[in-house]
Amino acid sequence: MPSVTVLADESSVTHELEVGARAADLFKDRSIVVARVNGELVDLATELTDGDVVEPVSSDSEQGLAVIRHSSAHVLAQAVQDLFPGTKLGIGPPIKDGFYYDFDPENPFTPEDLDALTKRMQQIVKEGQLFSRRVVSEEEARAELADEPYKCELIGLKGGTPDDDVMEVGGNELTIYDNLHARTKERQWADLCRGPHVPSTRVIPAFKLMRTAAAYWRGSEKNPQLQRIYGTAW
Known part of the structure; x- marks a missing residue:
């Protein structure tokens, strides 16, 4: 005991x-x-x-709020891939005043897209999907994320020092977070991430999508230009 x-x-x-x-x-x-x-x-x-x-x-501590914002970024990414299938995922960390997530979509996001994404996020929050951590090998991660080139690039960073801007990897393990249906426990969505996360999407009290911007992948002009969506949660 x-x-x-x-x-x-x-x-x-x-x-x-x-x-x-x-x-x-x-x-x-x-x-x-x-x-x-x-x-x-x-x-x-x-x-x-x-x-x-x-x-x-x-939730009212600095670290607790950062976790809520990070989980909100996951909800945003799930909403994007629900509404815009085929969009590739970049990174989605919490930041000082909120969070962002980088995407590689077929077309740039519009203000109308943000409105639609907000509604889908509200649905996901209301559903109370569970955040479930799953440890995977590098081989398993690459197979599961074969259609996510940016995520696959990050897998090679495993074992490095955790980086506040790269929440996907860092430390000794590779982990994937599954969003599970609250009742059936069926997987609704998943993302490479080291975590941690809130227990369920229902824990996210309030959020707002703020704006979009262009951003180079991992901050380098040598890399592809992605679409970044900024938001906040509190």
Whole structure:
């Protein structure tokens, strides 16, 4: 039976948990969106082991808000590929005032497209799709993402130092996040990402798509020019 220490409000409490218990089992407060386990930000679905030190991360904290914005970027990308099939995915990190996601679409996005994307995102949020982390090998990732050339380029960066602008990779594992139907658990969409993410899309309280801009892939003029959509979530 694992024993873990929970740090909160400058105090610590030891909990005895059942084998297989997850970080979410420690926190009933719905404002807790992710946790820090042994100093590392992780999903609430992370299984805990004996000796872990766990800290809650709330939605009103800087790190919690960044996770909400990152999850919002995933919802945007899902909406784009739902409404504009064939659009290729770039990167989609949280930034100081919100988030962005880079795309390679057939045609540039219009203001009307942003309106349509907002409506689709609202539907995805309302559905309460679950964010589910899945560890994959490099071979598996390349096979699954064979139609996503920009993602495949990022796979080669695995094992490097995590980069705030490249949320897809960093660290020792490659992971894909599946968006699952809340009831059937069927996969609705997926993206290469190191995470962490909020438990479900319903946790995203409010968002707004702001504008579009042209952006070179990974900031280099030698690379293709992509379409960037900026948004914010709070």
